């Protein structure tokens with residue numbers, strides 16, 4: 001940190017219709033620092049950064065960058081001043097290579113093709129300098145989420161950046177990928193760059209940032225030096241009260257077997273074997289966790305259980321009824337609820353209003369319809385009620401879900417699924433993008449379902465979440481279940497070894 005001001009966003013106001021999303025925000029960023037931006041879902045973090053990048057125009061206020069006022073609402077100006085942003089949802093074209101993505105929109109196709117050799121060389125040079133492992137001719141669709149993240153960051157570096165903005169960059173990363181990213185941010189700062197980092201993960205914020213600004217109700221309420229605060233205090237600043245990081249889980253004896261999986265084998269979407277002889281059961285009143293580094297078969301397990309991936313062999317029964325051979329539509333009619341891994345691909349339909357997203361898959365059933373007619377006033381009433389119970393921030397039930405902040409979309413999906421009639425709840429990443437206060441609320445609701453006799457399978461890359469919620473944790477590695485552990489934080493190291501494919505006994 002140089003102590004010199006790089007950026008001042010001063011008195012920024014922005015509203016969407018009746019919704020005030022920036023209410024006179026002031027944010028100052030010093031040269032050469034990592035500045036974390038924290039705040040509840042819908043506090044206005046992404047909107048503020050979009051204003052900074054010129055993607056949105058403020059209604060009032062000014063942006064001073066290196067002593068010069070930026071023209072509002074001009075992405076071109078932001079690029080000229082080397083302000084670059086990596087968004088929550090990646091913006092890469094999947095069927096193009098890395099290099100092709102980088103030159104999209106850059107000059108005439110002929111000159112670009114002629115220069116492709118130079119483009120490749122520059123990508124390799126930057127990738128080597130920052131240890132990113134990005135290959136210019138790799139196809140985006142072949143890359144893991146963590147790799148795509150690095151491609152996005154390198155893209156911004158490729159175009160030249162002085163101020164790099166990262167919007168929840170670690171939400172979809174494994175702990176190892178997160179470590180790598182945080183290390184990279186430090187390297188960038190050593191190279192003279194400045195970083196704004198939005199995150200809901202307080203431990204990361206504490207680890208990597210120099211200063212933190214906390215947003216609440218469309219304003220920056222405090223800016224503090226990271227070395228002078230701690231996670232508990234930051235949580236309190238965000239939410240306005242103490243947040244219980246560890247919820248009490250009442251001891252309950254598990255009941256009947258609800259889900260039974262035996263010797264499950266199936267191939268992944270690429271056609272390669274993904275699950276090998278997976279067997280386990282989930283009982284009523286029980287939360288079973290699946291821990292593992294992402295990419296070890298967890299996604300395929302969730303898809304197979306919901307009929308979205310064909311099962312090669314084995315058996316899956318729900319309340320004694322065989323699921324293998326049924327379509328996803330049939331399975332959806334059974335007493336099952338599903339919170340999917342990727343809300344945009346499977347959980348919601350972005351251009352539709354909240355009301356229609358709430359009734360997806362259930363529009364033809366009471367209370368949403370009777371005698372073949374949708375009951376719009378009942379649908380609106382139920383949507384309003386769900387928004388209240390799950391603290392979903394939006395202008396109203398008729399708002400398009402794409403206008404909601406990421407965390408608010410996730411809360412709506414969680415609420416909708418918990419409102420279904422189900423015996424078995426399948427969750428693949430529960431709290432992705434949800435702020436710390438809402439995480440507490442959502443976890444509480446899941447524990448209520450456990451007490452109500454539901455059987456719950458929780459697939460998660462967040463070990464803390466598994467320790468808090470689960471009765472037992474199964475560890476998955478390369479498509480196999482390699483161990484079962486109690487939710488005991490003292491055994492974190494053993495779980496880590498199993499996740500890395502090592503047996504704790506042999507490692508000892």
Ligand SMILES: Nc1ncnc2c1ncn2[C@@H]1O[C@H](COP(=O)(O)OP(=O)(O)OP(=O)(O)O)[C@@H](O)[C@H]1O
Pocket residue numbers: 016019021039040041042043044045046047048393394395403404405406407408433435
């Ligand atoms: N184009 C838009 N039209 C209407 N409302 C919008 C639009 N974009 C954002 N909003 C609203 O602005 C508010 C702030 O959204 P923003 O995405 O900045 O929140 P955030 O702090 O980044 O939240 P999260 O932590 O959930 O990502 C939200 O209530 C959102 O619904």
